[in-house]
Amino acid sequence: MKQRLAFVPCDGLGARAPYFVHLSVGVLLLLMALSNAKAAVGVPVDEKAKLGLDANAALRISQAALGNQISDFTLLDREGRTVRLSQYRGKPLLVSMVYTGCFQACPTATRQLQEALQAGQASFDTRQFNVISIGFNQPEDTPQALKSFALQHRLSQPNWDFLSPHATVVAPLARELGFSYLPTAAGIDHVSQVTLLDGQGRIYRQIYDQELQGQALPQALKELLSDAPVAQSVLLADLINRVRVLCTVYDPVTGSYRVQYGLLIEVAGGVTFALAMVWFFMAEWLDLRRSRRRQTPTLAADSSPTSTGPA
Numbered sequence: 001m002k003q004r005l006a007f008v009p010c011d012g013l014g015a016r017a018p019y020f021v022h023l024s025v026g027v028l029l030l031l032m033a034l035s036n037a038k039a040a041v042g043v044p045v046d047e048k049a050k051l052g053l054d055a056n057a058a059l060r061i062s063q064a065a066l067g068n069q070i071s072d073f074t075l076l077d078r079e080g081r082t083v084r085l086s087q088y089r090g091k092p093l094l095v096s097m098v099y100t101g102c103f104q105a106c107p108t109a110t111r112q113l114q115e116a117l118q119a120g121q122a123s124f125d126t127r128q129f130n131v132i133s134i135g136f137n138q139p140e141d142t143p144q145a146l147k148s149f150a151l152q153h154r155l156s157q158p159n160w161d162f163l164s165p166h167a168t169v170v171a172p173l174a175r176e177l178g179f180s181y182l183p184t185a186a187g188i189d190h191v192s193q194v195t196l197l198d199g200q201g202r203i204y205r206q207i208y209d210q211e212l213q214g215q216a217l218p219q220a221l222k223e224l225l226s227d228a229p230v231a232q233s234v235l236l237a238d239l240i241n242r243v244r245v246l247c248t249v250y251d252p253v254t255g256s257y258r259v260q261y262g263l264l265i266e267v268a269g270g271v272t273f274a275l276a277m278v279w280f281f282m283a284e285w286l287d288l289r290r291s292r293r294r295q296t297p298t299l300a301a302d303s304s305p306t307s308t309g310p311a
Contacts, residue, residue, distance in 0.1 A: 058180040065178025075163040078147035099137035112212040120218030138167035
């Protein structure tokens with residue numbers, strides 16, 4: 001059976017609302033838009049990004065990591081507390097690399113992971129394993145950003161943590177996990193994989209995006225909990241069926257990447273929203289000036305002496 005691998009690449013308050021209320025809402029919305037745009041391009045882009053991820057190379061790296069012993073890296077949880085990966089030893093651990101500025105692929109993969117775990121609840125207890133999502137787009141993926149990401153996607157499972165590594169930790173951690181990523185102009189192309197570690201911190205299985213929609217993850221957990229042997233590497237030709245990245249889609253027929261226009265439309269929408277906020281501020285400022293000018297003659301008339309006529 002072939003496996004599938006994926007890469008992942010107004011005036012709403014009313015005309016009579018106080019000016020400062022309009023301004024506060026506008027500032028908040030603009031900051032949100034700029035924050036998302038900054039997070040989407042937080043990592044510098046080099047010339048190789050124009051070509052996208054090399055599917056064959058990324059697959060080889062991912063599969064070659066099977067059996068790796070993951071080092072005891074130090075990260076921060078959502079509350080800013082120090083966490084060491086060795087704290088998760090003793091139980092299977094699912095590791096998902098995400099970046100919070102991702103518009104499409106990371107939220108989709110995270111939701112699929114959640115659904116796959118829910119589907120396997122009849123086979124195993126959630127207390128038998130742990131899950132961590134690690135934000136690899138540093139320095140943007142702060143503990144607060146990961147906390148917001150978890151809240152946004154309603155992820156509150158007690159055995160699921162969201163961790164932020166220091167920027168110097170990202171590359172060696174990704175290398176040990178067999179996780180490939182590449183900054184591009186529209187975001188970050190990256191392998192959409194969940195890495196399953198055994199209780200000793202060794203990589204037992206790589207589970208790819210398309211497999212999360214089936215029984216691959218529950219089955220892998222059941223095998224690991226029953227002390228089955230470490231999964232063997234499979235043929236690359238069997239893995240490369242449909243490769244999806246964040247901002248482009250790999251076409252195995254032509255051997256090239258094509259643009260994923262849905263994401264580009266979302267980016268364009270964010271820019272349009274930011275420009276609309278600038279227009280909103282200007283309109284409010286001009287309206288305030290006109291209002292003050294209308295009030296000035298009235299105040300002058302009210303302050304002038306009142307004539308009482310000849311005595």
